[in-house]
Amino acid sequence: MARVAMIPLKAPAVARLAKTAKAGRHNLGGNLFLQKVSDNAEHCSLVLRIKTKDGKATEIGGGTYDPATLADARAKAKELSGFAGQGSDPLARLRAAQATVQADAAEAAGVTFGEMVKEWLMTPKNAGWSKSHRDSVAGILRRDCAIFDARPVASITDQDVLTLAEAIWKDRPTQMRRTVNVLYRVFARAKFQKLITVNPAVWRGELSEQLPKDKKAVSYRSIPWASAPAAFAALSHPDRPLRATATRFMILTGSRSHAVRFATWNQINGDTWTVPEGAMKDRARAWRCALSPAAMALLAALPSNHNPDGLIFPGREGGAMMENWSSDEHRALGLACSPHGWRSTLVEFCRSHNYNGDLIDAAVAHVSGNKTQRAYARGDLLEERRPMMEAWATWLTVN
Numbered sequence: 239m240a241r242v243a244m245i246p247l248k249a250p251a252v253a254r255l256a257k258t259a260k261a262g263r264h265n266l267g268g269n270l271f272l273q274k275v276s277d278n279a280e281h282c283s284l285v286l287r288i289k290t291k292d293g294k295a296t297e298i299g300g301g302t303y304d305p306a307t308l309a310d311a312r313a314k315a316k317e318l319s320g321f322a323g324q325g326s327d328p329l330a331r332l333r334a335a336q337a338t339v340q341a342d343a344a345e346a347a348g349v350t351f352g353e354m355v356k357e358w359l360m361t362p363k364n365a366g367w368s369k370s371h372r373d374s375v376a377g378i379l380r381r382d383c384a385i386f387d388a389r390p391v392a393s394i395t396d397q398d399v400l401t402l403a404e405a406i407w408k409d410r411p412t413q414m415r416r417t418v419n420v421l422y423r424v425f426a427r428a429k430f431q432k433l434i435t436v437n438p439a440v441w442r443g444e445l446s447e448q449l450p451k452d453k454k455a456v457s458y459r460s461i462p463w464a465s466a467p468a469a470f471a472a473l474s475h476p477d478r479p480l481r482a483t484a485t486r487f488m489i490l491t492g493s494r495s496h497a498v499r500f501a502t503w504n505q506i507n508g509d510t511w512t513v514p515e516g517a518m519k520d521r522a523r524a525w526r527c528a529l530s531p532a533a534m535a536l537l538a539a540l541p542s543n544h545n546p547d548g549l550i551f552p553g554r555e556g557g558a559m560m561e562n563w564s565s566d567e568h569r570a571l572g573l574a575c576s577p578h579g580w581r582s583t584l585v586e587f588c589r590s591h592n593y594n595g596d597l598i599d600a601a602v603a604h605v606s607g608n609k610t611q612r613a614y615a616r617g618d619l620l621e622e623r624r625p626m627m628e629a630w631a632t633w634l635t636v637n
Contacts, residue, residue, distance in 0.1 A: 246270070246312065253305055256282045269315045272303060284308075286315045349433055351394060351424070352387030355379055358427045373557035375420060381560065382406060382417045391428045396438040400448055407449060410562065418445060460579030463587035463633075470634040472571055481559065483536055484551035485567050489580045490533040490631050492602045495564040497525075501550045509534060510620065518603065525603045528624040530631035584630060593626050601626060 246267035247255070255264055255272060263285065264272045271285040282303040358364065359372070367375070382402065386394055399421060406414040421439040428434045439445070461469055470489060474482050488498045497513045505512050511527040518525055529537075537550070544550075553559040560566070564577035575583070581602050588598045598604075600619045 249305060249308055252303075252308060256303055268312055270312055284311050286311070349391050349428075350387065351383075351389055351391045354391045354428050354433070355383075355387070355424055358424050361427065373553075374561060377558075377560050378413075378417055378420050379424075382413075383421060391425070392434045394425075394438055396436075396440075396444065399439045400445060403445060403449060411450075413561070414449070415441070459574065459576045460582035460586075461575045463583050463590060466580075466583050466587070467634050467636075469573055469575065472573065473567070478567065480540075480551055481563060481567050483540070484559070485564055485577070487533055487536050487551075488564060488577065489584075490530060490536070490627075490634065491527045492581055492584045492627070492630075493527060494581075494603075495577050498551060499559050499561070499563060502547055503544055503550055504546050506537065506550075509624075513603075526618055526620050528601075528620055528627045530624075530628045532631035532635050533627075587630055587633065588626055591629065594622075597623050597626055 252266055252272065255266075256274075259272070259274055261274045261276045264274070266272055269287050271287060273283045273285050284303050359376070364372075385402070386398070399418065403414050403418055406417055418439055418441055422437060422441065425434065425437045425439050429437055470486065473485050473489075484498055488495055491498075491511065493511075493513070497517050500517050501511070501513070505514070506529075509529045511529055513525045513527065515524045540550070549558060551559060553563075568575065568577055585598055585602060588601070589595075597619055601623050
């Protein structure tokens with residue numbers, strides 16, 4: 239038997255339903271529904287259910303229920319359903335109309351993306367960021383999003399953001415999500431100020447459907463440990479001596495580039511470097527690194543008039559180095575390995591020289607074993623690791 243369409247409820251009936259109905263979704267007829275979050279909710283919202291061009295059902299928020307605008311909501315639902323009946327995509331038509339309204343509003347307001355970024359960075363929530371986090375976000379905006387700076391904020395479409403994300407994905411797939419996240423938050427501020435009606439940087443269900451899935455494991459390019467000394471010796475650049483020193487320090491310590499980027503002098507205590515938990519990959523626990531004489535010599539050669547709380551390897555403007563500082567260095571020197579690949583080379587070297595697996599895991603801050611085993615493994619084997627890290631440093635610097 240064919241399904242009979244429900245006759246749309248009249249305005250008085252909808253008003254009674256809004257006051258007396260239980261929590262849930264209630265059909266008002268004409269592809270329009272009333273949503274109540276609780277039995278005693280004072281406010282209800284409208285939901286429009288339509289079919290897309292391919293016949294799939296989808297839902298669009300219709301805003302807060304108001305008896306005065308119920309007729310407008312019904313007209314909108316009817317209009318969108320009509321688009322599907324004509325063979326066009328109602329969602330595409332709706333977004334195009336919203337984009338036109340956005341562009342007109344942005345042109346009238348005259349607010350550019352660059353201006354929106356400056357205001358967003360100064361909001362109370364963001365003003366409390368640490369200097370290192372602010373530098374990181376500013377670096378993303380400066381490096382990846384500067385192409386939007388002069389454009390009216392509402393003239394930027396989801397297609398513009400997708401094009402940018404695809405370009406980043408080709409060279410830096412792991413960075414793409416961070417850039418999109420920053421863009422989303424900037425546009426969220428613009429939406430809050432009524433400069434736009436649709437956020438063009440929504441990931442879930444939007445951009446995520448247009449881009450490749452995140453890779454669960456990434457294989458980083460490394461070099462055989464026997465070839466490591468020659469590659470280590472090539473890490474020298476007259477125009478960027480501090481960055482070359484930072485790269486060598488990263489390799490000698492087996493650390494990640496992020497930890498080196500935000501390393502401060504007060505983290506160094508004699509021949510031990512303590513990386514706080516906030517700078518670690520899992521942010522779960524701090525990590526102590528046994529500094530070899532070669533690593534300590536690199537630090538000793540740096541200017542001595544430094545701030546105890548300052549960065550060991552600051553960028554050109556005094557803040558943290560760019561996020562991909564080490565990748566850029568390797569690329570400029572034409573090295574066949576990635577910065578993270580040096581950690582694999584260190585592990586290969588240690589295994590080839592028959593060092594204990596627990597020492598190797600501790601040296602590169604790898605979490606091994608199950609949850610119970612990790613709970614009992616409270617020691618970090620710092621002193622036991624020192625001979626191993628000195629052997630690694632000797633191999634790199636003497637051979």
